[in-house]
Amino acid sequence: xxxxxxxxxxxxxxxxxEKPDYSLVPFEAMDEVVKVLTYGAAKYDRFNxxxxxxxxxQAAAMRHISSYMQGEKIDPESGINHLAHAVxxxxxxxxxxxxxxxxxVYKTSEIDYNSISIPSDxx
Numbered sequence: 586x587x588x589x590x591x592x593x594x595x596x597x598x599x600x601x602x603e604k605p606d607y608s609l610v611p612f613e614a615m616d617e618v619v620k621v622l623t624y625g626a627a628k629y630d631r632f633n634x635x636x637x638x639x640x641x642x643q644a645a646a647m648r649h650i651s652s653y654m655q656g657e658k659i660d661p662e663s664g665i666n667h668l669a670h671a672v673x674x675x676x677x678x679x680x681x682x683x684x685x686x687x688x689x690v691y692k693t694s695e696i697d698y699n700s701i702s703i704p705s706d707x708x
Contacts (some may be wrong), residue, residue, distance in 0.1 A: 598610050617669035618676070624663045625673070646674035 593599075625634065631702070649671040651658065660667050 614669070617666050618672045620665050621673045622665065623667045624665060633695070634677050637677075639678055642674040642677045642681075646678070650707045 617686060648668040652660070653667040653671070660670055663670070
């Protein structure tokens with residue numbers, strides 16, 4: 586694979602086109618997610634989430650999304666946005682999946698990415 590080359594306005598070149606672009610992260614929203622992580626660390630323990638079964642985070646994500654969809658933007662217990670709570674649960678689930686992938690529990694080839702369709706604006 587040929588490395589992707591990106592030139593800047595000064596003519597400088599850095600071969601980082603294939604690397605993750607963290608400038609795409611909405612850091613103000615990420616700050617809310619970190620607030621949830623900090624809240625959870627104080628309430629439970631710093632990496633307590635690694636000791637909880639994934640289905641609990643599936644349920645938690647859906648509860649927070651449901652509350653948000655019903656018009657409640659802020660979690661009354663923590664005072665933090667429900668979607669930030671849902672994102673935390675989804676991050677935990679993603680981490681669990683990545684660890685399973687590394688252990689060989691499943692393979693990416695088992696996921697049929699061709700069957701995933703993205704709806705168009707006309708749908």
